[in-house]
Amino acid sequence: MTSHPSPCSVVTLVEEIATTLRLRALAKNVSLVVEYNWPLPERIHVDPTRLRQILLNLVGNAIKFTEKGGVRIIVSFHPREDSPGDISLSVTDTGIGMTSEQVGMLFRPFVQVDPSYSRRFEGTGLGLYIAQNIVHAHGGKIWVES
Secondary structure, three states: OOOOOEEEEEHHHHHHHHHHHHHHHHHOOOOEEEEEEEOOOOEEEEEEHHHHHHHHHHHHHHOOOOOOOOEEEEEEEOOOOOOOOEEEEEEOOOOOOOOOHHHHHHOOOOOOHHHHHHHOOOOOOOHOOOOOOOHHHHOOOOOOOO
């Protein structure tokens, strides 16, 4: 996997994702809200294509598995003394929820939490596995809480 980091605006990138997926959310009568915890750096050094890929998958899944309520993207910055700091992107939803056993299966390739999901929600079980590999390759962390 090749990466092409460059300076980009995290706000612009997140707004692009929200704009792209808002119609899908509205079609399900689910809200999609973005929350920014200021201050945020004007630019971050990241591969914008990979970050888009990850966010499209996470937000798309959140919309897919949320029948009522909403999805929220939360963007925060955590300054550090020994580095420029960390950007945190959280995707939260009011979806169906999972057991701890189901959460443990999420990042495995070709594994569905429930086999009926692949028929009902049309998935292969690769999105989170790929997202995790991209995040780890760039020194980040990804996890799920239910």
